[in-house]
Amino acid sequence: MSGFYGVPKDLSVLQKQRVEYSPELPPSLRAEKIGIEYSDTTTSADSLSYSLLTQYLPHTYGQPLVHFVENAAADSGDCTTKEHPVVKVGFVFCGRQTPGGHNVVWGLYDALKKNNAKNSLIGFIGGSEGLFAQKTLEITEDVLATYKNQGGYDLLGRTKDQIKTTHQLNEALVSCQALELDGLVIAGGANSNNDAAQLAELFAASKCKTKVVGVPITLHGDLKNQFVEADVGFDTICKVNSQLVSNICTDALSAEKYYYFIRAIGRKASHVSLECALQCHPNMVILGEEVASSKQTLFDITNQIADVVQARAQKDKNHGVIIMPEGLVESIPEMSALLNEIHSQLKRGVPADDVASQLSPWASALFEFMPPFIKKQLLLAPESDGSAQLSQIELEKLLAQMVETEIEKRKKEGNYKGKKFSAICHFFGYQARGSLPSKFDCDYAYALGHVTNHIISAGLNGYMATISNLKNSISKWRCGAAPITAMMSVNQFAQDPSTKTVGKLAIFPATVDLKGKTYEMYKKNCTSYVMDDIYRNPGPIQYEGPGSEEKTFTLCTGEEDYMGKIKDLQDHLHKVQNIVKPGCSQDVLNVALSSMASVTKILTIISSPSHSDHSYL
């Protein structure tokens, strides 16, 4: 079977040009001397997470943040000048194929070979399956030749499932020991990085020399936190989806007779839909986060859309474009509850055909209301992470049907006087995943590949490779590593307010922040989208000329460089320490003391739990 992988590809003109493209590296990775600086040890978000982290991941919890810098300072480590012993690293693609994945492999390969020509990189074939079964492919310049800057995961294939059992964890351990790996790189989203954290802990506890490193790469853009500004692939996915959404907007405006209902990739989070909205200005976006926070029902959403259709018809506009995230169904309270009931029946072994008869009265009533195609889709077995098979549930079709019925009703009542409502539904779930990666994703992924090498080289275990300040030019990117445990927390369910169930310890996918700047930007403009048809077409991904350097609004409106600021703070503390050394003047000491006392007092107050509680009042 390994005969399929890493075989040379037949390349188009553009692919050939992309293969020749050398991503630019940020200064710290280009430097002759790459230094490593350790920041403070990382902490956990809350006391419950702390107790669970120290209990379940004691070996990998509380490690310091790490920064890779050019021109290593005297007191910092140095990754490059000391003799590099020969290392052997393994690589696994986890989760869905995402544009840019091949460049992580390439970047890691180049960095490994730069350190020591005898270093080697092996890829596991078919993702975790290959890891368990030790199915490998040695990465060489020849193997990489036609995969540089190319989309897909076809160099190696990918994991079909999460690492779930202790048996699987042990198989991975045995493989890494048998292959004498110094490092294991897991490239994937939140779930895959949770797997990486588990492996890192197991390896540390078992005194296995293999260092586990995670790389943030996912289509959905939902592995986001203070350390991770963006996921590899999100830029490309948004650009391809925006291209298609905006083509459809132009189509709607030219044909003037259809309402297009588009469901975009992104699972439960609406990052892709929100970015597409900012890029293309479709008439409506149903954000899962808005629906969940305002507890909108299916009927509320239907009415909201029907109101727009009616208002537009009054202006003689009988067309429009409405987008929504792949997993909107899970954000609608009653649908989510219905899915929960169905899934618990299925888990109990009730055959799909019998589930309907076992539902509670209200769930049964809702289920029976659904058209047959949705019934069938709701009854599909849940995925390995417990969520519904979101790609398969055609909520856009359900909504289109419900809006049609509502408009018919309003017509009969004399409230709707527009032309016939015609909907065309699209699910953009597969069209972008195999795309050629954008320039940004090529550069970012290649640089992250380099970072993973430096993490392994520094002997760090259970870290995720990070690059921050991404919204600025590559020359300002800052490279580092954050312990995966620092991104983990515990969710608490409170189905009945008196009892709290403690959920699992994990990195949770980030949803759209309704207090964030990206959403704010959208809110400021979205009312004009509804009626004015100010559609905008970002066009296809460009590799040269105008447009080729464009980044997502999501990235550009995101919080500024948390990792970099942590480092800057560290630098200030160091400077104070260096200025106020024993022997300094009394004046200097007094000023330092009073200033620092004031700073610590302010920080103590604003970081106390009671303060943060107040801020929400």
Next chain:
Amino acid sequence: MSGFYGVPKDLSVLQKQRVEYSPELPPSLRAEKIGIEYSDTTTSADSLSYSLLTQYLPHTYGQPLVHFVENAAADSGDCTTKEHPVVKVGFVFCGRQTPGGHNVVWGLYDALKKNNAKNSLIGFIGGSEGLFAQKTLEITEDVLATYKNQGGYDLLGRTKDQIKTTHQLNEALVSCQALELDGLVIAGGANSNNDAAQLAELFAASKCKTKVVGVPITLHGDLKNQFVEADVGFDTICKVNSQLVSNICTDALSAEKYYYFIRAIGRKASHVSLECALQCHPNMVILGEEVASSKQTLFDITNQIADVVQARAQKDKNHGVIIMPEGLVESIPEMSALLNEIHSQLKRGVPADDVASQLSPWASALFEFMPPFIKKQLLLAPESDGSAQLSQIELEKLLAQMVETEIEKRKKEGNYKGKKFSAICHFFGYQARGSLPSKFDCDYAYALGHVTNHIISAGLNGYMATISNLKNSISKWRCGAAPITAMMSVNQFAQDPSTKTVGKLAIFPATVDLKGKTYEMYKKNCTSYVMDDIYRNPGPIQYEGPGSEEKTFTLCTGEEDYMGKIKDLQDHLHKVQNIVKPGCSQDVLNVALSSMASVTKILTIISSPSHSDHSYL
């Protein structure tokens, strides 16, 4: 309502750059002196067409081919040096929105203004509806500002229907007379150019001064003949579809668990599917023309696909990509016959719900075999040109279901031992129509706009603007005009061999030529597509750098410059005449005589009907 049209657009970075792009013009259109040369009068394909053409289109039949040339020769007309009287031209977008349409308007506008600053161009709003109702928008530099090199037809909106009735023809005549138009430009596909021919004839017969000019622009690429090498929009549509198909190929190869069934735009003709196949190398392409010529049934096609799935499973490949044209259903003999029966019932006024009970026994049996969703789609009323609502009939889903059933059967019989067959279906019918046009389409459309002006300026009526030698660089493009009547013929139905029904006189959409070079190129390579997964990704449309000058394989393998060769022949004949003038030597005359006698003899033989009959034996 006209308030919606021609309003400035909100442009993205790439759109802004495209607005700034000035298409290059071929030398004959850039020339200070543009000459007009008349070739021979055009003829009809057969005697039946001749008799109908002379009967129904006597005023516009038999006009000469026209070439626009730089440095006008002494004996040719000259479009540019004489004083240009002020002209007023109207423009109509017909048929589906197609990338490049706006550039035809722009090219025409620029050429008109170059001739005389007082010339004016008006656009009809909403296509033929606007033409009948005299709803117009004056095209100005301001109106065009944000539409140059942009997709869609939203500058003016488009025709929803063909011009069908005498009443409509007369309304158009009244409009053109009332608005005192010197020219009327109809941009569209085969059907719309048929309408243009009817209008031209009516206008000529009515001594209306308005000259009607057609422009070949259609998504489907099926307005092709010896005069028309390519349609505006086809290049872009193929590129966007190829981008998506190849993304899905990469996806299939990365995920290794799905068969993707993709139905591509193109109505009954398979031009887009064939081009995508040459660009992306999917595992299978079901060409409508192959199916029709070998009379494959739905079950034959199902078995053919199942055989491929089975053979691939034996090599441990459980994924694949299969593409087919939008209108494949009409190429499958029994489905086409079923549709005919259904349509004739519907035409007779039988309600859709009752049609099933009125079908003939065999048609009824076939209909009852279909799953409910297809039944519903087959019962949709036919379009205005008599064909089924091809975009609505999800044949890809039907085939996927039938293949699944077949594979299940083979599994039970022990013949199929692969993994579970999982299909995902796509219809790429709307995603490309509103795309930013490719560089080729921008250039071609803009140049055609210029040509239409010269046609009107030369007082020609019932012509289509043509540019030939398109596969070469713009500096070698040759501009001309061909009478639309020269592209028309009559189809003869022979449902029962003894009686031939004479159909309508029209330009018929061209299907893929199974003896042509494009098909030959595909046949040479398609066997390796099936098993080897040599997927190729042409990537997104580029506007700068490598890939931006790429043209379709369909164009590049097409026949070389028929219009240009006609002109070259004319030039040779002229030269002979100039050399062999009375007074030349006896020797020269003798050589000319014997050479020409031999040429005429050869041509007489090979162009006789009996010869062409023999060539098919």
